[in-house]
Amino acid sequence: MPSRKLPVPIAAMAIAALLAGCAGGSAGAPAAPIDPQADVSGEITVWSWDVAATALKRLGSEYESSHPGTKITVVDVGYDNAYDKLSVGFKAGSGLPDIVSIETDRAPGYITEFPKGFADLTPVIGDKQADFDPSKWSASSNGDGQILVAPWDSGTVGLFYRSDYLAAAGIDPASLSTWDDLVVAGEKIKSTTGHTLMSIDVSSGATFSMMLQQQGEGLFNSDGEITVSSPRAVKALTLLKGMNDKGLIKNVKGWDGRVTATKDGDSAVHPEAVWWTGTLTGEMPELAQKFGVTELPGFTASGARTSNNGGSGLAIPSQAKNPNLAASFVAWTLADTTNQVSMMKTEGLFPSYLPALADPYFQQPDPYFSGEKVYELFATETAKIPSISYTSDNAKAQDMVANAVVASVINGADPQKTLDDVANQIANATGRKIAN
Template sequence: MKKKLLSLVLVGAMSTAMLAGCGNSSAPATDTQAPAADTQAPAADPANETQAPAADNASAGGNTLSVYAWDPSFNIPALKAAEADYKANVDDTFSLNIIEQSQSSDVEQAITLAGSSGDYSQLPDIVLFQDHWIQKYVSDYPDAWMSVDDAEVDWSDFGAEKLSYSTVNGVHYGFPVDNGTVVMAYRVDILEECGYSIDDMKGISWDDFIKIGEEVYAKTGKYLLSMDGDGNDLIYMMLQAEGGSQFKDGKPYITENAPLVSVCEKIVEMSQKNVCYLANDWSDYTDQTIQGDMVAGVMNGNWIIPTIQNVPENSGKWEITTMPTLNGGEGYASNGGSSLCVTSNCQNPDLAKKFLAYTFGGSSETYDAALCDGGVITCCISAGTSDVYNEGVAYFNDTPIYAQIVEMGSHVNVIEQNDAHYTARTHMAAAIMNAIQGADLMTELKTAEENINFAMGN
């Protein structure tokens, strides 16, 4: 999807950064990480491909499973942690054959090519799959997947929003892996300089946020928020915190969507009043606004934490809380994530479901190691209560941010998702930028709605 593929170097930062919450006093990360929501390229067009990517396929049964996954510094350490856990506590003969893919689009391409040919024999037992695409691929290629409804797992231990991505027509097709819960992080030292505390920022309205942001900028010259203006996720996150979506019944829902219009108005107002800085691109957002110390607040999926930690001299000066909302009250959203799905070519489905249920279905041992080794934060509410998750993180003023994130994730609203999510983001971002420059917002939103409809073939 776009230009922000997860660089192996960038993602490697997550592992180092997370060690602070695993009984290790390592220095903060030294690089930044692009959002999980944007690590995905569109599925390949089967007409332009002649064969699936060369790779091992499903295991021949026995005690071995195979899995496609990408990112050797994030997802793959989590899978290795799960393998070690299962091997130590369930079956010492078990092994997991992790078949590394260069990026998430490789996995979609494999499913697309298999589905187009009707030959699923080259697929592995399990695939790691981007959440935003699961429903489309289950719909387009229903024969590629296996239901995991009968797995022995407590589905209620996952947040409803996270499960909604991998649940199609009431049937579970995946086990959630990484937590994309949004954090609202603040420089508490700067807030205190302006007469506020982290508690003052909890459950506030966007109007109050703007008022405080104006004071912060006037006194310190720092913005209270920033975002990549080109890949603007503020609209999606702010609207989800209101329980709303940019889509209704499968179509764009923009100009008649009052909460969405209000969200856009607030973003324009924040930008015009020097409360929010909309960066030119992703590098400007991470390298300049966050690491360049331009902001006193950061709001994004929790994978943004290593970027925040990339300024060692600010250790102990940050804390996190929930998002503001339009009318006040704590806001919750999610941005990014993936799940593990069992393919129809799985040669040992009982083992696959048992393995996934035991590990990613709630094992503290798996998720403690996944956090420490790769920075993967659990989606399981119970696993987030472990001692590791409840350790204070020095960079965030010794607060237990990982336990906070898991708890916040349990409150995220389930909203309507759509395959045109990123198309909508592109056109909505353009509408916002034009309005900031003086164009009429409603006219721009109408144009965006028309463009999204056109792109969707409506």
């Protein structure tokens, strides 16, 4: 599921702050483990949002007809709203439905905050780990190796570019194999066409996080130590700062700013996730045939050429009333080639289930992108998204890191010093050690 970097809903933040002071997780006895052999019957309720809810409503009625005696009710709770409902429901230990949607970025936070809040999905999809996007599997699992959120769709990142601007500057997109190549190209584009290289919202810190994950690093390592001042992080921040110093970045505000800048044709390239295709075709149909997609430039010539931004999964709260039917529906929907492909075709949800990506649909040329096979590129890259580690302090650290990115990129502070400072700040706030 696509993710826009929106501020955490205020109520959810306040709830989280209050909960931080309380001991224990959700109330209630631990649920019985899911039994994949159990006969499924009865009804379940599913909370989802946007096109994901549309997809589940459609597949829900198909499931009902192939599994007589079942009823699937899907409620669109809204994407902005969902987390307030989830936080309160997990904390109260009641009121949640049988299945909920959670974005991959948020999953680690909920898993660590409510360790007993989720049913273990290992009995139903555990044997299919190799079939899923590895970065999402690790983000959706807990420390004991239990898979708690079934990966649904991936936010595989590629480099969208304006083919007309690149052609005018005489640049072959295939030659952009490293970020350094891209910076050189950016200067050429700026001098020939007058356009900036990228339009990004510096203050969200999203581009920096994306560059970190591309290098296989998160804000913390697998031992829970702080890694925001690591050489890789310094490299990413230095790169961003260098781009801005050369006047290659147009700093825009939030989601609307990114869409507007793209529609206005302000910049030549957009490092965005696969779901950005939906934004392009929906909001700027007049720009058809002006975009192409290539792999993200690498940090080294042999480094990873993709990252992750967004995506979501389905989880079964341990308070679910009909966990066996819920598990059956989740596995039927997500760990299944036909259904995953149908959601890509109909609702534009890009599968995290790798066998689905072998479907001929992903080999089709896309007329919006001048006949380029864009989904083939994303399908190839999805299995290569580097996995990173998460802790319960990710949300807290993310805000501090975003401030540091602004301090360095916009206000010119030294990247190494800025990141050292923010690492200390995170260490003070969380009591965690800084990795060597």
